[in-house]
Amino acid sequence: MTTTVRTRVAIVGAGPAGLLLSHLLAQSGIDSIVVDQRTREQIESTIRAGILEQGTVELLDTLGDFSRARTVGTRHNGIELRFAGHGHRIDFPGLVGRSVWLYPQHEALKDLIAARLAGGQDLRFGVTVERVEDNDIPRVIAKEADGQELIIEADFIVGADGSRSVVRPAVTGTSQGGYFREYPFAWFGILTEAPASAEELIYSNSPDGFALISQRSPTVQRMYFQCDPDADPNALSEEEIWGMLQARVPGTTLTEGPIFQRDVLRFRSFVAHELRKGRIAIVGDAAHTVPPTGAKGMNLAVADVVLLNRALQALLLENDERLIDGFADAALHRIWKAQHFSWWMTSMLHSTPEATEFDHRRQLGELRSVVESEAGSTFLAEAYTGWPLPAA
Numbered sequence: 324m325t326t327t328v329r330t331r332v333a334i335v336g337a338g339p340a341g342l343l344l345s346h347l348l349a350q351s352g353i354d355s356i357v358v359d360q361r362t363r364e365q366i367e368s369t370i371r372a373g374i375l376e377q378g379t380v381e382l383l384d385t386l387g388d389f390s391r392a393r394t395v396g397t398r399h400n401g402i403e404l405r406f407a408g409h410g411h412r413i414d415f416p417g418l419v420g421r422s423v424w425l426y427p428q429h430e431a432l433k434d435l436i437a438a439r440l441a442g443g444q445d446l447r448f449g450v451t452v453e454r455v456e457d458n459d460i461p462r463v464i465a466k467e468a469d470g471q472e473l474i475i476e477a478d479f480i481v482g483a484d485g486s487r488s489v490v491r492p493a494v495t496g497t498s499q500g501g502y503f504r505e506y507p508f509a510w511f512g513i514l515t516e517a518p519a520s521a522e523e524l525i526y527s528n529s530p531d532g533f534a535l536i537s538q539r540s541p542t543v544q545r546m547y548f549q550c551d552p553d554a555d556p557n558a559l560s561e562e563e564i565w566g567m568l569q570a571r572v573p574g575t576t577l578t579e580g581p582i583f584q585r586d587v588l589r590f591r592s593f594v595a596h597e598l599r600k601g602r603i604a605i606v607g608d609a610a611h612t613v614p615p616t617g618a619k620g621m622n623l624a625v626a627d628v629v630l631l632n633r634a635l636q637a638l639l640l641e642n643d644e645r646l647i648d649g650f651a652d653a654a655l656h657r658i659w660k661a662q663h664f665s666w667w668m669t670s671m672l673h674s675t676p677e678a679t680e681f682d683h684r685r686q687l688g689e690l691r692s693v694v695e696s697e698a699g700s701t702f703l704a705e706a707y708t709g710w711p712l713p714a715a
């Protein structure tokens with residue numbers, strides 16, 4: 324049995340990009356169907372990013388009471404860069420009049436899912452997309468959780484289905500078509516049940532390598548230290564992990580607690596060669612990946628969606644193709660700035676296996692140029708809190 328359904332925009336992926344796009348489209352009366360391979364429980368419980376730019380929080384505000392970013396999340400007015408035995412605070416409101424919010428991505432996803440379902444969104448979990456086509460009519464060919472074939476016919480298809488996107492090959496021609504860079508290190512990440520060790524995030528460049536002290540809630544903390552990309556997350560004891568972290572943030576005594584999750588995050592930079600072909604576009608991690616050091620991943624997905632929403636409104640409501648024709652260039656403008664910022668933060672804070680003493684001293688010089696100069700600190704604060712978004 325095959326079920327065929329029709330909608331204006333078929334959205335593959337119920338992550339932040341797909342759900343936010345369905346919300347923005349619905350605000351201008353454009354209906355969509357969102358499908359995701361995962362269950363709602365999986366989506367709502369996978370621990371991902373933690374930092375939202377101010378513009379992202381303002382967009383989530385349009386969910387009304389469904390957004391808990393400002394109530395459950397915490398406003399952060401700065402970060403600390405630590406190196407050569409000292410901490411240096413970057414004061415975001417003082418430099419650029421903006422802030423960021425620490426609000427875990429899975430909490431934002433709970434808000435988005437609840438808001439979309441309350442708004443009558445056709446949102447289907449457990450749907451595996453096999454392929455998409457753009458022949459006479461754009462079509463998504465998928466299997467529902469019970470094995471039945473589902474065909475979605477639409478005016479436009481959006482791939483918001485993450486770094487292993489099934490939609491991407493229909494846009495780029497091959498599954499990997501893009502600009503790509505790998506890094507010779509990864510992050511060893513932990514979640515620990517403990518009170519916060521610092522009020523704001525600490526990004527530390529130490530002789531032993533990078534560490535980041537982040538948070539999730541008053542009782543759960545997220546911390547990372549630089550490791551080998553092939554490291555086995557289960558090879559270290561809890562005592563060894565605390566030893567690694569503590570050595571990398573001299574000057575702060577970390578509050579230890581039980582470690583209940585550990586993972587190794589590989590670092591990649593990727594930008595797809597094409598973001599749109601005909602009536603199919605890709606956004607978010609399907610279109611690009613950044614290393615996590617600049618906290619740009621989810622925020623960049625949101626920026627793609629703001630642009631695509633405007634382009635789809637013009638296309639579907641006014642039959643005006645100009646914005647959709649310009650979508651890729653407009654999105655790539657910000658994507659490459661975010662690629663640079665994420666690469667820059669990464670390269671300034673980590674040690675590479677082949678780094679010489681010259682490289683290490685040059686890095687300290689670079690960090691001093693940032694923290695001792697208002698221009699340098701402002702550059703960081705502008706990028707970290709997020710360049711202005713176009714109106715949604």
Ligand code: PHB
Binds near residue numbers: 524545
């Ligand atoms: C996190 O809390 O997971 C986090 C925060 C800041 C980053 C990266 C990750 O730059």
